[in-house]
Amino acid sequence: MSKRDTPDTDEGNVRKSKITRRSLLAGAAGAAGAAILKNSTATADEPPTPSPQQASPDPTKAYGRPATPVGARSTFERPERSVSNSPGGVSRTPLQDLNGMITPSDLHFERHHAGVPRIDPADYSLLIHGMVERPMKFSLDDLKRFPSRTQICFIECAGNGGAAYTTTPNPQRSPQQVDGLVSTSEWTGVPLATLFREVGLSDDASWFLAEGMDASVMTRSIPTDKAWDDALIAYGQNGEAIRPEQGYPARLLLPGWEGNANVKWIRRIDVSDRPFMTRWETSKYSDPLADGTARIFSFTMDAKSLITSPCYPSVLRAPGWWQISGVAWSGRGKIDRVDVSTDGGQRWEPAELEDPVLPKCQTRFRYLWNWSGDEAVLMSRAVDETGYVQPTVEQVQQARGVFSRYHYNSIRAWTVKPDGAVLFGAGA
DSSP: OOGGGOOOOTTTTOOOOOOOHHHHHHHHHHHHHHHHHHHHTOOTTSOOOOOGGGOOSOTTSSSOOOOOSSOOOOTTOOOOOEEEOSTTOEEEOOGGGOOSSOOOGGGSOEEOSSOOOOOOGGGOEEEEEESBSSOEEEEHHHHHHSOOEEEEEEEEOTTTTGGGSSSSOOSSOOHHHHHOSEEEEEEEEEEHHHHHHHHTBOTTOOEEEEEEOSTTOOEEEEEHHHHHHTOEEEEEETTEEOOGGGTTTOEEEOTTBBGGGSOSSEEEEEEESSOOOOGGGTTSSOEEOTTSOEEOOOOBOOOEEEEEESOTTOBOOSSEEEEEEEEEEOTTSOEEEEEEESBTTSSOEEOEEOSOOOTTSOEEEEEEEEEOSSOEEEEEEEEETTOOBOOOHHHHHHHHOTTOOSOOOOOOEEEEOTTSBEEESTTO
16 A cells, blocks of 8 residues: 555544635735745845846846847857868867767868868759769759758768877877867768669769869769768758858768768769779878888778877876766777776776767767876777777787878877876876
8 A cells, every 4th residue: 555545543643634725725825925025025145036027138147148049158168179270271179078979060170171162052063973874963952852861970080190190199189189080970961872773873883983062172982882881962960051161061971981081062973883093092091001002992990989088188186086988989880898998008997888879970988997196097998899999009000000191090098197187198
């Protein structure tokens, strides 16, 4: 029997009282009188709560704030992309300031080779031709008429993490400066496979050329298998139109593949039976190997992880329990496990992965650490669902040589000094 069903008894000192209309009115009157008395005796230190009509429209005051056409962050929150002066334009995502897996659109990293074109969506078109039955040109409205698909995935510059590809990294680098050329967004668009069925690809077609509308005329050769898998012609990002620096009004999206192949401002697709060997895949975006040969078309971004807290320029205030947290991602699929070491890689413990864990997405991990106050070296190591294990920098250099320019996915380290200062690199 529940408490609600327990009968009243003298033993429990519980007595039923008859509720009447008169008692209800009396109670209401008493409550109203108490409220009036409280307001009449309010002091200057305890002002009465104003009604909505009395709320101050001044946003700097305690009450009220006027509605605005576009929302803004709190003035207490000021995450910013770091901007470099390298040719073409580079800005890095402030990984250490973010929560969850989604990167706000205005904090998504940028990497340009010749500026950002200004494209009127009314004049936009995408031409698909070559080894197809029906060459066609699609306007933006045409693309939006097809069934859309939304997918969350990361985009990462192939050169991301170059600051870590050395045995003596600069200790005064933040996660943003080390690995800030990666971001995760929710992308919406039409599957490229849908458009390929519309134009009718030849049975012999195996590659296509993706060409952008920027001043550098970015062009990359892509296997058609990727189109049949999960490629999108994306026009939406995080619930709104793609930002201009991300390819407005439409871009090629190749989940899990190096950023340069995700051609922005895409205007032309030429279907063929062989790669086009453009300058972007011969003189650029190829990896010299230790044996004197070169690796080309290394599209997939390998598993990687990065601790984003604690990190430079953080300072741990005192010994005790601290949370180690960060992000992991893999172009091969889902992150299966992240291991954390607090002694420079001698021992590893599994971290906890935060839901949701999605394929080709950044995944949050966390690990509770009881810092003794002694110097410590923090590391993280990602393992994806294919069994691929994030390598050490020595393993990467042994496989690819010391002159590799892309796909820097070696294990990162942070050194915690006895005074609590956190520096990038082991033994910094």
